[in-house]
Amino acid sequence: MSNLYQVKLERLAKQKQRLEDLTADYQAISDDISSKISSVDRQRLERDLKQCEKEMERVAEVCDRLEAELQKFQSKVDETQTLIDLLSPIQFEVVIKIYRNCLAEGRARSIPDTLEALVQQLTDLPKDLLVRFVGLLIREPIEQNALKAWAIQQGMTLPEAEVRTAEICLMIKVKTRGNPSLGYLVEAAIAHDPDPWDSKLEPIKTPIPIPFAPDPKRAPGYAQEDLPQILDQLLATCGSQYQIPLSDLVIQWFLPIELMSLPLEHWQIQIGRIQKQCNGLRCKAVIVRSSDRQYYLPASGDWKKYWLRLLDCRESRCAQTLESLDPIKGRTTINWIKTQVVGCKFVEHHELQKQERLWDALLGQGLPVALWMRQSKGDAEKAKKVMQSVMKCSIAELPDSLARHRQKALSHDCETDRLEAASLCLLLDNPFRPFPTIDYQSA
Structure with a gap:
């Protein structure tokens, strides 16, 4: 006392x-x-x-x-x-991170080094900040019922938006070594994001070692052909070591421009002794991001500007926010003067070199979001209709809409039918959620 x-x-x-x-x-x-x-x-x-x-x-x-x-x-x-008892089972690092996030818009405070001291500071906070802390914590993948009951006993009203589960991401970064013969540097991390649409929050990121060593002939680089096996083993790690349900997991691939059109969601993972399934069928979403942003530093300000614009109009329809491009006809510039435009949609050129040039042009504009049809060799008009059906939603709902389309498309028994039906890709590249700097020796 x-x-x-x-x-x-x-x-x-x-x-x-x-x-x-x-x-x-x-x-x-x-x-x-x-x-x-x-x-x-x-x-x-x-x-x-x-x-x-x-x-x-x-x-x-x-x-x-x-x-x-x-x-x-x-x-x-x-x-x-009671609050100390409720928070004790949670990693102290997680509690500290949420505490910092809830003070993001408030005054700076020293961060205590014990849970007891931290809880004492929490109970001295204004009630609105304490509600924010509990709301952010409830988004984490923790046992929520006891914490919700405590909040109700304290007379707190938690908005519905505050009680949703955090987005859990498997982030895989594939970085070029300048020459394809040298392979690619590959890193991975798990990120728990309290709210992917809140640019002020900081996700909790945990590095994951790549499960196997590369071929000594190109070490430390991995071959492009190693990527499906890396994914398979990383997903096994997510399940066995971190107990993350595949249905809750968003896979984020950070790729160089020459690999942007890989059929990532089609790669199969070992589900049982015999059974294999496409990861895009089992996981919540598969998103493409860029690992080449360091080559487009002059456009960094544009990238953040257009992402913040996306946040402002994320409830707008995709048809209003994604501008149609035509790489086959050479139309690759987005009209950013339109205040609701945040990205683009297109049917990809079948030539790899022209695909790379397109991505070079788009990333140079600061592009944050794009929906495209991968290497369509069939009916271009049919491809556009498929794209339009997926886009009958807001820009915020686009990842879920694409995931539902993939669930249906990847259920085809024939691989050829799967490749044709599930060839849509989504770039959703948040500048406020970079891939973490990883030191595996200390991780």
């Missing part, structure tokens, strides 16, 4: 003793009144009795107030201990 609590407790004891003494005096005066015959004596004693009664009432009020304050203090201590 704090010193203030002890001071109040001692003061209450003194006031209670004072009340007992006054009660005894009151009784003694009452007895004297009944024994006195003189009217003068009786009047004097009656005045003393009234004065004693008033003092008793005053002291009783002080006792009541002190007891209420002590009860409130004890209640806060109990609430604090």
Whole structure:
């Protein structure tokens, strides 16, 4: 207990003793009144009795107030201990990260190095910030029921948006070494993102070692052909070591421009001793991002500008926000003057060199989002109709809409039918969610 609590407790004891003494005096005066015959004596004693009664009432009020304050203090201590018990099973790093995020728009505070000290600071926060802390924490993949019950007991109202589960991402970065014969550097991490649409929040990222070493002939580079096996083993790690359901997992591929059109979601993963399935069928979403942004530094400001524009109009329809391009006819420039345009859609050119040139042009414009049909060798008009059907939603709903389309398309038994039906790709590249810097020696 704090010193203030002890001071109040001692003061209450003194006031209670004072009340007992006054009660005894009151009784003694009452007895004297009944024994006195003189009217003068009786009047004097009656005045003393009234004065004693008033003092008793005053002291009783002080006792009541002190007891209420002590009860409130004890209640806060109990609430604090309950919160400590609720947060104890959660990694302290996660709690610290959420604490920093909830203060993102508030004043700077020192970060305690123990859970008890942190909880004490939490309970001293304004109620709106404490609600924000609990709301952000509930988005994490933790046991939520007890924390929600505690929040309700504290009279907190958590908006529906606050109780959704965080987005869990498997981030895989494939970085060019300048020459395809040298292979690619590959890194991976798991990210728990409290809200992918909040640019001020910082996800919690955990590095994951690549499960097997590259061929010594091109080490430390991996061959392009190694990527499906790397994915298969990383997904096994996500399930066995981190207990992440595949249906909750968003795969984010950071790719160089020459690999942007790989059929990533078609790569099969080992589900059982015999059974294999396309990862795009089992996982929540498969998203493409760029690992080449360091070559487009002059466009970094544009990239952030257009992403923030996307945040402002993410509830707008895709038809309004994605501009049609035609790489086959050489139309590769987006009209960014249109205030609702945040990206583009197109049917890909069948020549690899022209695909690379297109991505070079688009990333140079600061492109954050694109929907495209991969290497369509069939009917271009049919491809556009498929794209239009997926785009009947808001830009924020596009990843889910594409995932539903893939679920259906990847269910075809014939591989040729699967490749034709599921050839849509989505670039959704958030500049505020970079791939983490990884030091595997300390990870």
